[in-house]
Amino acid sequence: MAGLVSANILAREGKSVCVLEKNNQYGGNLQTFVRERTIFDTGVHYLGGLSKGQNLYRYFDYLGILDGLHFKQLNTDGFDIITFDNDDTEYPHAQGYDQFSKSLIAQFPEEKEAIKAYCKKLKEICDKFPLYNLQEGKPYQNDPDIFQQTAKDYIDSITKNKKLRSVLAGSNLLYAGDPDKTPIYVHALSCNSYIESAYRCADGGSQITKLLIRRLIEHGGEAYKHQEVIDFEYQNKKIVAVETAAGKTIKGGIFISNIEPKTTLKMVGEEHFRKSYNKRIQDLESTISAFSIHIVLKPDSFPYLNKNYYHFKDASRVWQGHEYTQDSWPETYMLSMGVRKNQDEWGDQLTAITYMRYEEVAPWADTFNTVANKNDRGQTYEQFKEEKTEIFLIELEKKFPKIRESIQSVYTSTPLSYRDYIGCNRGSMYGYVKDVDTPLRSFISPRTKIENLYFTGQSLNMHGILGVTISGVVTCSEILGSKYLIDKIVNSSFTENKMLSD
DSSP states (O other): OHHHHHHHHHHHTTOOOEEEOSSSSSSGGGOEEEETTEEEESSOSOEESOSTTSHHHHHHHHHTOSTTOOEEEOOTTOSEEEEETTEEEEEEEOSSHHHHHHHHHHHOGGGHHHHHHHHHHHHHHHHTOGGGGTOOSOOOTTOHHHHSSBHHHHHHHHOOOHHHHHHHTTTGGGTTOOTTTOBHHHHHHHHHHHHHOEEEEBTOTHHHHHHHHHHHHHTTOEEESSOOEEEEEEETTEEEEEEETTSOEEEOSOEEEOSOHHHHHHHHOGGGSOHHHHHHHHTOOBOOEEEEEEEEEOTTSSBOOSSEEEEESOGGGTTOGGGOOTTTOOSEEEEEEOBOTTOOSBOSEEEEEEEEOGGGGGGGTTOOOOSSSOOOOOHHHHHHHHHHHHHHHHHHHHHSTTTGGGEEEEEEEOHHHHHHHHOOGGGOSSSBOOOTTSTTTTOOOSBOSSTTEEEOSTTTSOOHHHHHHHHHHHHHHHHHOHHHHHHHHHHOOHHHHHHHHO
């Protein structure tokens, strides 16, 4: 999505823009797939900050894609539900900070001050990231409270109540939280926009892609599918063209790579960059990957749940889900349902996601499979997925006892699926690991030492729809000027302009 946002911004500024996409669909994690007439999202299960005047709403408004998008707001009294084995209580994360704190205080009345301090802290941190609030400037990268304190340490510092600690950290699968590495700012930026408001895309997130492509074409841009870039042509210290697997050569003056930086550097030629810079990028740790099961439900068999579930086997191991063993997997999962434009009381699908390390699928790492380039990974791979699916379903049944009798069919995705479709290193869910011990190491500038080559995407700063939208803005700020672009975004409202023209 960061590439599409960048393309739209530059096309609006009168640049001649061409988007090259390797897949059958544009948009990376915005891609959807259909099984038995049922639409599944690959990565966009819900969005935050979409109520009028909030940050993602304002970015979408500038991009001109609000008019035509169909969303459903999740339950305001609990959009995310945190649950644990051997505990029948459900712990909701409610929308709006007043309701969020009120709801938790009702369950933890003796922890009122800790809950209020937590809410205040999240808002204070988010205020220190200008683009998060559509303002010009750079985040306070020398603020130790933001960059050098882990999310776990902060949460532990405000309360001794172990269950409340687990509940506050309960949605950390959103950012692959690590107890010893993940800074508090990652937790704050990931959770804040959902607390402000939380929505699902009706009939899948690909509608965002379609509108971005439509707006791009309206501004004179071009977009081509099945054009995987395989090489960069370098002359006189600049990129002059790219080559695609389909044999096309595309020349240009500026090149923005939404391909992961590690891969981009190798494609351009590592000799064109300083050894220290290249080593820093190649040595960055990628976040863990995921295993997902996508269930087509029998008609009128399983109620539609207008909320997400984050479930843990052990409340004391909320931060350790990625450290699973073969016997303990899965220690945690997120369950989310898709929504239709004409949604009734019954769901037609659900997706459950848990951690999976890339090493588990390493035996099939030499195989590649996408819609555009179909390949069979073999019977042993299918058997591996079947075994993992059965284990996962057994865990789901503990929380949702009747789920198995509602299943019509099950489909899966593994770290190899994410690697092949999204192009992320080792199937990484969220780009590179943010580590409090080396807080600036994982910050990658969109500007490279090649003057006309830029990066964009989740590997630069933050992941998620809001994160990569901001990433596109950051990249284009390097080309157009930060103040100029932010002024344009703040002062240009597609919705208001449309109303005036009407």
